[in-house]
Amino acid sequence: MSTARREVAVTAAGVCSPGGVGVSALWEALTTGRAHRPPLTAFDTEGATLRAAGQVAGHTGADGAWRALDLAESAVLEALDGVAEGDREGIALVLGTTDPGVVPPEPGHLAGDLAGACAERTGLGGEAVTVATASASGAVAIAVARDLVAAGDAPAAVVGGADAVTDMAFLGLNSLRTLGPEGCRPFSTRRRGIGLSEGAAVLRLEPLDATAPGDRAPLAVLAGCGLTNATGHLVAPAADGIEQAIRLALADAGLEPRDVDLVNTHGPGTRRGDDAEITALRAVFGPHLTSIPVNSVKGVLWHLQGGAGAVEALTCVLSLAHRAVTPTWGAEPVDPMCADLDLVLDDGPRSVPELRTALSVSCGLGGINTALVFREA
Structure with a gap:
């Protein structure tokens, strides 16, 4: 069996x-x-x-x-x-x-x-x-x-x-x-x-x-999950804990960093949080990060607390369904540390016909880090 x-x-x-x-x-x-x-x-x-x-x-x-x-x-x-x-x-x-x-x-x-x-x-x-x-x-x-x-x-x-x-x-x-x-x-x-x-x-x-013929067609596949509890400070996330969660999720999904077409960040708009997350993403994706759309929905929705990671996961699913990436509202003027990244500063959704895989990152007080990988069904 x-x-x-x-x-x-x-x-x-x-x-x-x-x-x-x-x-x-x-x-x-x-x-x-x-x-x-x-x-x-x-x-x-x-x-x-x-x-x-x-x-x-x-x-x-x-x-x-x-x-x-x-x-x-x-x-x-x-x-x-x-x-x-x-x-x-x-x-x-x-x-x-x-x-x-x-x-x-x-x-x-x-x-x-x-x-x-x-x-x-x-x-x-x-x-x-x-x-x-x-x-x-x-x-x-x-x-x-x-x-x-x-x-x-x-x-x-x-x-x-x-x-x-x-x-x-x-x-x-x-x-x-x-x-x-x-x-x-x-x-x-x-x-x-x-x-x-x-x-x-x-x-x-x-x-x-x-899913049988005639049933509701799948919107996406939840291909991988990674969780860590790693930080040296109660309210400040640690880049290495975020990095490890992302690597675990990619391994769980059987994917390499180059397979990711969108990164939806936790992106809360706190200096320490943003810095740690971008540092982690650079460690995982290396130079390839500059060619991947990276966005955050918190610029428009703000922080939904316990619902934040869920609404951001749903955003990834909708992006795959629409083959489009939504903007990072409120990001301008962009911090120089992110100047080389594609933060999707468009005035509306960007069509990305080749969008097949999306990564969603969530972080919580106490060093809880979660990464979810979605791919087209």
């Missing part, structure tokens, strides 16, 4: 973000640079470096930490479109969040059981796993779910991340001097920190060989 790992495909997705509700709205936001980032009114921001946040326009529901559950439910239901309620029993749900202390309003769940509460709302009866690994939570969740499906422990999985903007998260980051007065400006000389956002993004994963 063969023990080869089954390939895992992305067959559907769901999202709600400052760019709007739904996958098509996300793509439009990424290509136009428009997102909803109004002043915060839910709590007092007097004296904060930044007084606005990325918000999901028109999304009603709970406030505070419980809002993450509402946002997750919205994204999961979009990803389940076309799946009858009777067919959801065995589907696993893996959700990343930066706030594992959230207490869902549903009875019968432990504090922090975001995935369990969301599974109950959406009728998913498989394993429910909540992942809390800071800003890399959504990406780590995707790696966990890929292994569940590849090993046959779940026939399918819905996976991603969700977070709301709470006073604890916003004011806590402000006290750490992490917020920038202009929000996220990845790789720009004007970058001074991040802008915080709410939102949720998920992918539906299924074995590639389980």
